[in-house]
Amino acid sequence: MSLFQEIAALLALSALFGVIAVHLRQPLIIAYILVGILAGPAVMNLSGDHTSLGLLAEIGITVLLFVVGLKLDMRLVRTLGPVALATGLGQLTFTILFGLLLCRMLGLDWLTATYVAVALTFSSTIIIVKLLSDKGEIDSLHGRIAMGFLIVQDIAVVLAMLAINLYQPANGEHQGLSPLALITVLLCSLVLLYLLIRHVLPRLLGAMARSPELLMLVAIAWGTLLAGGAEALGLSKEIGAFIAGFCLASTPLREAIASRLTSLRDFLLLFFFLHLGIQLDFTYLQGQLGSALLLSVFVLIGNPLIVMAIMGAMGYRKRTGFMAGLTVAQISEFSIIFVAMGIGLGHVGGEALGLTTLVGVITITLSTYMILYSQPLFERLSPWLGLFERRVAHRENAADSSAEEEQPEVIVYGLGRYGRQLAHRLEDAGLRVLGVDFNPEALASARRSGLTVCYGDAEDHDFITHLPLQQARALVSTIPQREVNAILLRAARSTGFRGQVTLSAFREGDLEAFTRAGAASVLQPYIDAADSAARRLLEEVGQPLT
Numbered sequence: 001m002s003l004f005q006e007i008a009a010l011l012a013l014s015a016l017f018g019v020i021a022v023h024l025r026q027p028l029i030i031a032y033i034l035v036g037i038l039a040g041p042a043v044m045n046l047s048g049d050h051t052s053l054g055l056l057a058e059i060g061i062t063v064l065l066f067v068v069g070l071k072l073d074m075r076l077v078r079t080l081g082p083v084a085l086a087t088g089l090g091q092l093t094f095t096i097l098f099g100l101l102l103c104r105m106l107g108l109d110w111l112t113a114t115y116v117a118v119a120l121t122f123s124s125t126i127i128i129v130k131l132l133s134d135k136g137e138i139d140s141l142h143g144r145i146a147m148g149f150l151i152v153q154d155i156a157v158v159l160a161m162l163a164i165n166l167y168q169p170a171n172g173e174h175q176g177l178s179p180l181a182l183i184t185v186l187l188c189s190l191v192l193l194y195l196l197i198r199h200v201l202p203r204l205l206g207a208m209a210r211s212p213e214l215l216m217l218v219a220i221a222w223g224t225l226l227a228g229g230a231e232a233l234g235l236s237k238e239i240g241a242f243i244a245g246f247c248l249a250s251t252p253l254r255e256a257i258a259s260r261l262t263s264l265r266d267f268l269l270l271f272f273f274l275h276l277g278i279q280l281d282f283t284y285l286q287g288q289l290g291s292a293l294l295l296s297v298f299v300l301i302g303n304p305l306i307v308m309a310i311m312g313a314m315g316y317r318k319r320t321g322f323m324a325g326l327t328v329a330q331i332s333e334f335s336i337i338f339v340a341m342g343i344g345l346g347h348v349g350g351e352a353l354g355l356t357t358l359v360g361v362i363t364i365t366l367s368t369y370m371i372l373y374s375q376p377l378f379e380r381l382s383p384w385l386g387l388f389e390r391r392v393a394h395r396e397n398a399a400d401s402s403a404e405e406e407q408p409e410v411i412v413y414g415l416g417r418y419g420r421q422l423a424h425r426l427e428d429a430g431l432r433v434l435g436v437d438f439n440p441e442a443l444a445s446a447r448r449s450g451l452t453v454c455y456g457d458a459e460d461h462d463f464i465t466h467l468p469l470q471q472a473r474a475l476v477s478t479i480p481q482r483e484v485n486a487i488l489l490r491a492a493r494s495t496g497f498r499g500q501v502t503l504s505a506f507r508e509g510d511l512e513a514f515t516r517a518g519a520a521s522v523l524q525p526y527i528d529a530a531d532s533a534a535r536r537l538l539e540e541v542g543q544p545l546t
Contacts, residue, residue: 036277
């Protein structure tokens, strides 16, 4: 087969396995690695020219690090502050120390054990963002906290990559500059980059913003320039690409650049995982299955436990800690890239990459289902999770003092634009209203508008028992997800709430489902808004209402 035919066959297989993976609700990373194994010499031997695939794989990793730097939101870390740093650093420290101990018990030498232990600490931001977005939990408190410590992990992986580039084994050949000279050059480069960020890049990008195509070209040229410069200094291209992206992260055009690069990143990463699967040595893998299973259990259970312990000590509810902890129950594509870089630098052998890849396949596959079915899983494990919850008042349950002084007559779940407006109209009618939401930004906005609010997740069955339901006449949900509304309705009834429960139907079929479930009334925001607009228009044109 020609090179073009090989690439075409690999893309066709990837598309086929991708469809199967999506049907099984699995990340595409798993499908790509399996296609690489299938296309490799152990099975079909489809790919003969690894050089071209390797080049595409390198470009994919470089673009990935560029986008990571571009989207590194330090404001989120500063907003969450202590919990993001404490959870992120605590989980990193715990996993490295205990992972190193496990790897040594499995017979790995110190350097290989260190590489694998560090690789076990990183969780996949791409996968977590996709899963949380699909579930509508990206703006929840546990989603925000997870994003905070995932950013801490992203920073840690870049620092780890920088550290391994500076490390030279005693028997290795020295490449590039000496560590002292390299640090000096890096400091000078950082000063130069700071000047470019403050005085040159904003004006340059502003001038190019009129042409989206030219803006993309300038961004890619900037990224490749710094990636090539880092390689010339003896560092990795990935470090240079990350710094290039980070330099543009403070510009107002970062979202425009990132949105255009995301599809390119996903396409090129396909070739990295294909290349990885093709290169896997089954002589190593056959003897590593037991070790991979042990390390996978450690990642699937140990990482969430440390997150729950830290968040519980900081005053968060056990459900918030559990949901956030599940996001670190897998290793990342960065874990595989990190070990692959170690092989390229001559630090470790192929057995480390095979072991890390096996752990990645196992943990990504299982943790995906753990996150997708997190609520049923929490309900089953909840009786044993009290250990991770303080008995004092929970941090996220803190409401305004006025909420404690006066019992609300109406509780409104969901403080988006519709829910907030509804709450204000009820207050204008003389009712005391308490607003509840799981999005910290929505809570802050509602509080600024004068509403009495508190944090709460409609899927948290235990939380509703802490609400002041005694004097409440109605519980209203403006949440768009049908499943969440059903959970809220069941929780309200199970607590003995005798007031009226009103749900909101945003999708076709919601009205019938909520009526059958026993909701006292159902709001239809889109239909109600259309009816109101139609009446107003008919009045304006003098058409009598029918």
